[in-house]
Amino acid sequence: MLFVIDFDGTLSVGDTVDAMLERFAEPEWRAVEQQWLDGRITAIECMQTQLRMVKTDHVTLENFFRGIQLDASFLPFYRHVSQFAEVAIVSDGLDHAIKVAMKNAALPELPVYANKLHFVPDGIDISWPYRNAACQGGNGVCKCAVARDLSQGDQRVVLIGDGKSDACLAREADVVFAKSGLIRHCKANDIPHFKFQTFADVLAKVKSWPQAMPATSARRDGASA
Numbered sequence: 001m002l003f004v005i006d007f008d009g010t011l012s013v014g015d016t017v018d019a020m021l022e023r024f025a026e027p028e029w030r031a032v033e034q035q036w037l038d039g040r041i042t043a044i045e046c047m048q049t050q051l052r053m054v055k056t057d058h059v060t061l062e063n064f065f066r067g068i069q070l071d072a073s074f075l076p077f078y079r080h081v082s083q084f085a086e087v088a089i090v091s092d093g094l095d096h097a098i099k100v101a102m103k104n105a106a107l108p109e110l111p112v113y114a115n116k117l118h119f120v121p122d123g124i125d126i127s128w129p130y131r132n133a134a135c136q137g138g139n140g141v142c143k144c145a146v147a148r149d150l151s152q153g154d155q156r157v158v159l160i161g162d163g164k165s166d167a168c169l170a171r172e173a174d175v176v177f178a179k180s181g182l183i184r185h186c187k188a189n190d191i192p193h194f195k196f197q198t199f200a201d202v203l204a205k206v207k208s209w210p211q212a213m214p215a216t217s218a219r220r221d222g223a224s225a
């Protein structure tokens with residue numbers, strides 16, 4: 001079994017990238033965000049434009065990343081599932097921000113698949129090691145391709161996420177845990193899912209599974225949760 005865990009709004013309490021823009025970018029970042037929400041630009045175009053609006057120094061950003069608040073119930077969840085499953089953080093956010101936040105919260109060092117943050121004088125830039133032009137999502141990280149690689153097609157994939165960047169994998173995952181925007185996406189597309197607020201909710205559900213749960217049974221009882 002492979003748990004694919006979103007970062008922003010899922011493992012972190014808020015959206016790290018939005019909070020960073022709020023604090024350090026020119027206010028025009030909001031108009032760019034709206035263009036993305038309206039489907040007029042891709043996630044890649046959106047992030048590239050927004051991150052170049054960030055104007056601050058390296059030390060200030062590192063401090064900001066250390067202050068990112070994480071879901072305190074993630075650690076007990078991780079301790080339980082890592083006994084029988086692999087766990088990866090797969091995020092359309094920024095790799096360095098995630099690693100700093102997790103280290104600061106004294107969480108174990110997990111594999112992180114995310115866009116690459118680059119520091120440039122007085123700001124940041126981004127590159128896309130997990131981009132997949134064939135994916136309809138238009139995201140920086142194609143979560144379905146990453147999950148396919150990691151699971152090698154023979155592990156059951158459990159997605160835990162909250163938003164637009166999770167949509168491409170929601171279609172393919174064996175089990176979906178959803179909150180906020182991802183719930184709406186699953187409902188609109190008839191994707192069975194469990195609702196959750198924190199990793200304590202996810203852990204409670206996972207503990208009710210026999211460890212060798214066949215994917216089909218999760219699909220069957222998933223929609224009503």
Ligand SMILES: [Mg+2]
Pocket residue numbers: 006007008009010161162163
């Ligand atoms: Mg998210």
Ligand SMILES: [Zn+2]
Pocket residue numbers: 132135136137141142143144145168169
């Ligand atoms: Zn994809």
